[in-house]
Amino acid sequence: MAPNEFHLSLEKVDFRKPTQVTDDTSILTLKNLVFEPLLRWKPGGLVSPALFKSWEHSPDGRLWTFHVRDHARFHDGEECLASHIIDFIDAILGSRDTFGMKWSYQRYLADTKIAARDSRTIEIWNPEPIAAILDIFTEFYVCRLAPNDEPIQGTGPHRVVEFDREAGRAVIERIEVEVEPKHIGLINHPQRIIATAEPSAEKRLSQVLLGEVDASLNLERVGRALDFTPDVQWGKATNTLSIIFYLNCQRGVFVAPEARLAVNHAVDTEALAREVFHGLAVPATTIVSPDHLGSQDAGLSPIPYDPAKARQLLSGFSTTEKTIVVRTPTYMPERAEAITAFVVASLEAVGFVVEVQVEPDRASYARQVGLDKNIGDMALFDSSPHSTFRVLDDKISSMTKAVWWQGYQDEETDTLIKLASNAIEECDRQRAYAQCLKQLQHNPPWLYLVHPTEVFAARTGIQGLNVDCKGVLNIG
Template sequence: MVPETLRISLEKVDFRQPTQVTDDTSVLTLKNWVFEPLLHWQSGGLVQPGLFDRWEHSEDGCNWRFHIREGAVFHDGEACMSSHIIDFISAILDSRDTFGMRWSYHRYLAHTQITAEDHWNIKVASPEPIADILDIFTEFYICRVAADGKPVLGTGPYRVMEFDASKGRAVLEYASRNEQGRRPQRIVATAEPSAEKRLSQLRDGVVDVALNLERVEEELHFDPNLQWGRALNTLSIIYYLNCQEGTFTTANARLAINHAVDTAALARDVFHNLAVPAATVVSPFHLGAQEAALEPFPYDVAKARQLLEGIDTSAPIVLRTPTYMPERAEAITRFVVSSLEAVGLKVVVEVEVDRPVYARQVGLDKNIGDLALFDSSPHSTYRVLNDKISSETRAIWWQGYEDSEVERLITIANHAVEDGARQPAYRQALQRLRENPPWLYLVHPVEVFAARLDLEGLSLNCKGVLNIE
């Protein structure tokens, strides 16, 4: 059945300011209902039309034209025009993220001109091929700030009727009168930080749907009296390795610890089977990953010890960890420490309880000890390689990794223009990063929602967004 009003419990209810790009799945779910991205990212890494309904490019991939779909109107009745999109992008490029660091988009587009050709067409001009602009545009959800100062005016299927960030509550109304009965006409979204309480709300009939139930502390039991949905997420849980100094400057040491950790057991014992082992720097859903079809490193203590032969391991290595982001951070660290000690490494653990401080330490200060627990969230292969891997860009999350073959393959991928060229180019880069890993690859989490049995049309995608069909 399709209810008139759908009540949903999320970890948080917020829309964020237009200058704040986010990977928070609660916020992304709300954004996908109220706003439209310029382009829709698809599993596999390619894109489909969004607010831009079509586009074309020069043969060399340096010049692009994007067209705003006909009839795109903000929920206050104002037509969405090129100027709105230009202003939105400019504001992001001039702003900083939640950790106080400049957005990487500023670097990606430093030599790119984005201009309005007219009210409905936008031109992108770059001195180098820039097909990866498609990835970037999937992350921009166009919105305007309403008269009351709230960032809630979009062009998406639902309009915001009420929103109170302090109370964690929003009421949305379906904006189209042509499809009544096919979707809920109202959505009431309420915030509940506790996954256990979200599940209790559902069982008690207070809400119809509860999100992010993989975050319950104990093992989740899939009650047959509820409808369950789950999806493997694009997020990668990893340890950055210090490739500039210390033990992990050598490829053999990096290979060794990837064999030292039983990631299948980590997924089973720490994540209660709600995770799958990782094989490279991105998820199976990223551009080039499906074509690469890589397998995770096999757990092999003997091989790990063999690879460490000839490497001085007499001094302890320093492992840094936050207490959250990723979920279960401290349990992950305990598991990994035990695994590393089992192959003969001595480990000293440093815990940072302030997560924004930790992010700045890892990114800006490169203070990661020998390895540091982190999560990698961009769903764009281009972004992961540019921000974290490339020794040419040496960007915010780069930790000293250098491999001339990886750099050559990244350059080829960045200059590929057509989808049929981009996929194999990124595949080759990902394969090389499996052969010579810059990180300790751990797992990709599985996200879970539950709902009333009689509800129809609910699904979770690999970005953790709840879709209502």
């Protein structure tokens, strides 16, 4: 390999349509090299400048003004203007996700007015305070279509020089761009990055061990315990993804808060992390990860494993009431059926009688869970937004009753969500969301399981590699 060339093995190589927001770590790794988000999300849930270099808001939090960074240009040389960004946002608001469902962004911004004050300034007005616009903008990676209609024209520190979706291969090269160093770091970046797709985690591991590639991502998906050999360098980080079971709060036993709390006491999440994830996961404490906004202030520990407490909480329910249907996909999350088997055994140990329904069509499963609310009594799922606001608004609030809401109703929670949504300053938002997270541990809407750990391996001697808590491999 050339000394300034870096060969990266990913599960998939793609950039997706400009309107396709994604949490896929392979795709996000590439997007972070070629594109810029409007704002950059930081662990802890706050944001920093990116394509927007600065912003300010009115005292009431209804008017927000964002400024495009100086010298922002797409890789074809065209200047990135406010009009490009507004068109990009409008396209997302009019599109659907990979499952064919409308993006929640349409609902968040339904009454919002977005306009260019000048060529480099965007104003956003909303009838209610909307500090959550900061969260939303971290998910928008601005790009344009190239002449071949591929979504590869970005403003980031690398440009795409080759891309073959069918072959699963992309070549990107570092460019000299006029940016402020705090926005995009170019130091220690290789000049040329070759990304190739290898769907098999076992083969990606073999590639890096044999020296065929410089680094491989998502090695936590190898179906066995990793030995972390010193022959290569390793990196890992706990992901913001939450693996959970939705509980049917509209009908059946889980309408009762006692039953929902009982299942959280019934499952030994440390054992789940150890036995199913080979130690590459950490127990969850509430609806979001320790890196979400509000989590640090909440300071929560996992609900303790206590099967005796679970049986006590369930003592008032009949066998008929404790006869439940558990639904599961075969993937997304990884190890879905093994997770379900572990949880089912735990539930049966405290008195539940369980029927398992397996759905192999993952896209159909998502529509069944979201649109049809067909979750049986429990349904395995993963919760991926790194915005606490989004998780609450999409999945918990009975005021919005949005696509992933499963009937949970708690007046105290709704009051706290409203207060958090109206908070404007960083410290106020952190405290307000912390109160939501505490209440949702006290009265859980879901069965909280784990946050998986992302793992990469690389050739020894390569410096500047790390994986962040969104699962993105940072190079340089």
